[in-house]
Amino acid sequence: MAKQQNPLCDNTPYTDIASCKKTDSMAVQQSLELASSGSCNDDVDGKLVIRDGTLFSCVAHIITAVIGAGVLSLAWSTSQLGWIGGPVALLCFAIITYVSSSLLSDCYRSPDSVTGKRNRSYIEAVRVNLGETHTWVCGLLQYLSLCGAGIAYVITTATSMRAIQRSNCYHEKGHQAACSYGDSLYMLLFGALQIVVSQIPDFHNMEWLSVVAAIMSFTYAFIGFGLGFAKVIENGEIHGSITGVPASSVANKLWLCFQALGDIAFAYPYSIILLEIQDTLKSPPAENKTMKKASMIAIFVTTFFYLCCGCFGYAAFGNNTPGNLLTGFGFYEPYWLIDFANACIVLHLVGGYQIYSQPVFAVVERWLGKKFPNSGFVNNFYNLKLPFLPPVQLNPLRLCFRTAYVVSTTGIAVLFPYFNQVLGVLGALNFWPLAIYFPVEMYFIQKKIRPWTRKWFVLRTLSFVCLLVTVVGLIGSFEGLISAKLS
Template sequence: MENQGKKTALTQEPLEIDEAGQTPTDLDVDDDGRERRTGTLITASAHIITAVIGSGVLSLAWAIAQLGWIIGPCVLVAFSLITWFCSSLLADCYRSPHPVYGKRNYTYGDAVKVNLGVVKYKFCSLAQYVNLVGVTIGYTITTAISMGAIKKSNCFHQNGHDADCEASNTTNMIIFAAIQIALSQLPNFHKIWWLSIVAAVMSLVYSTIGLGLAIAKIAEGGQVRTTLTGVAVGVDVSGSEKIWRTFQSLGDIAFAYSYSNVLIEIQDTLKSSPAENKVMKKASFIGVSTTTTFYMLCGILGYAAFGNHAPGNFLTGFGFYEPFWLIDIGNVCIAIHLIGAYQVFCQPIYQFVENLIRKRWPNNAFVTTEHIIKVPVFGEFPLSYLRLTWRTLYVMITALVAMIFPFFNDFLGLIGALSFWPLTVYFPVEMYMAQAKVRKFSVPWTWLNILSFVCLVVSVLAACGSIQGLIHDLGGYRPFKVS
């Protein structure tokens, strides 16, 4: 019985031959036997922009107001350079032991396990999935606030800027959760490339609207006070508030650049030629440079427009009231963008849990069976009872937590603080040094460790500031209230 099958270079498992004498590799699969990847520089850049330009951009005017004209822009540039540099290191870890010819690592955790061992893999998984859960909760909060801002904007336009206009964030979170339950039935990351492109366009639109409104407000020439060091002690805030707000602003900026935790998953959508790491480095440069341009413009011009009293969210905090229709468009774009961004960040969670369940119950029909149903307009759609139950439960839980703790700035700052050092800096640096066999106490080893230590200190300070802000917000707070 010779020529029963061929073997792949990576798996060494026999592959069936079809009637034409072809293996799946000859048909439509990659070198690892999985469905052929079709991602390009454009789709990867869209995924990155979708993941990076999120709700973080809305808080940058406030963050710059806490830091001032000198330190604020410098911190923004520093975070962008660190994010881009460490993302380039991480892109080389998608394949191991060689960045071009090695075996694929399908997730961030896989890359850590191969390069750094099981112990650090467990620490990485904890940090990554806690961060991903936090981001999905944060996006639920932000989308609900933006949806409520549309109602408030129309109310202020009709009844005056001093009117008592209220909107239920709880109701908006339920609507958002219902949309996410439907979108979460899409099987995997590869099937949502179109959603990322739509979301990336929306992020650029609402950032541009915020930028235009800030320029218009500056052109009005109102009395706005800005300073080189930001909010003034004894005038705007107390000494202790200045310190805590400074720390929290670092967390907000760190959150604005958070995407390393899904970088490997994004890279796993790319075609294998040209080499994935080269395409991913270009995509990272395009994504980070594009977002930094918008961040600088929105943060600096937002501070110039509002001064030391910049709102925490400059499209929903009603620093702007008119033209109300443009503010509505901006908030609609935020909602659409974050609907897509939620999926970008929750897909790794879905895949992780579902892989564990399939390994635990490989022969359970509830877990493994796919039912093909016909959906009008969209055609055939694969429905899984596992996806339907588990993903629905996940969306409901994150929505419930968002309803209980709907604090925009503090929540974003805490997520950014907790994820920045381990996921954006520490693991990429450690994996790169292990894979490239960087010699201990050499010049590259010394500078990379200095970078990691400095970022650790920044993350700790940012976390302290955000936790203090959350404690302050919880004083006298009533869950599920209308605001």
């Protein structure tokens, strides 16, 4: 039977209008009690949204978003930039990411960052602060980046699943065996799983998935660091050089360095989903204070792991550093640990894919809900009871749109299965406009920063430098992607 919803009860389903009306007074009383505790807010669309996110859940969401596919390419990036350029680039991107997240977290409420109206998504904040023209540009870049992150995660998952097979093959037949496997089947399997997982309604219902994913990310990052450290001990020396891996020409060296910067850029910023994460936080304390604290904790932890994985990976393999530390097979033994690490990657990316997909789902479904308020296809929910499982609520729009989205990201990943090049393109494309330009411009509006003051000049200089990084990273990554496709 179709379920109609009481707008006061945050999508709580009812079998008929009469039963919904009977609960109105109870819902109002409940909303008053929750509002007095500061754990809910009556949003513009009339739905009572209960926000119970904490510092812990916020850190989990951030780590799930940040420590992902990018961490595995950092040893390769360090090898291209060398012993000075690699670590310095990692630290610089960490600082820039924290500055960006701090600026953006103050834009969650407008016009006042503590008591103003909520901007529940990045694009809402841009619309309120910068106007419609910026909104269209931001929306195009944001959702392109979100879709791109999903594509990158499909590629990475398939690479890790294939690596498990190869690791077992090398263990049984020797390191010189011709252990070659394709990616497409694993991408399709991951896509099928994501069709199911994508029925999770929103961020408010996936804290458990983010916690599991964050634990998995710590696990495989620590394994990568441990294996690199052990390899350095085994070698008895530190490989690598100040200038990094030599290239056949100066132009090729520049392309590789530019691509490495794009890979590092992909590994850090999470600005495109920061406000969506912040929208899950309860208050008091003010959401921007919790988000800044969570960002500092998460960025400190991730930078530590990034430096360990990047530097020890380069120290272990030098000029032969693989593009993906755990699947490029610099490591062969112990094969069971390699298998376990790659299994952790797969489990983490199940949650990571959702972290980057839920904002896309939310904006499309919210827009269609307002566009077609009387459509049963858009607004009705149906109970599905499966054996040995609790009842599941299905919405026709959610089922069809989210399935089509997963199918599209999986299909593109099958066509362009190039790990480092894809990460570089996505990182460069996302870095300056979404992680730097829009947060800086909104901060100027929010805090009424006057031109040519010291803060204005510093932030403008930062924005210009990051624009240059984006340009060179995009050029190098596109060159690498074209070369890989033609080869």
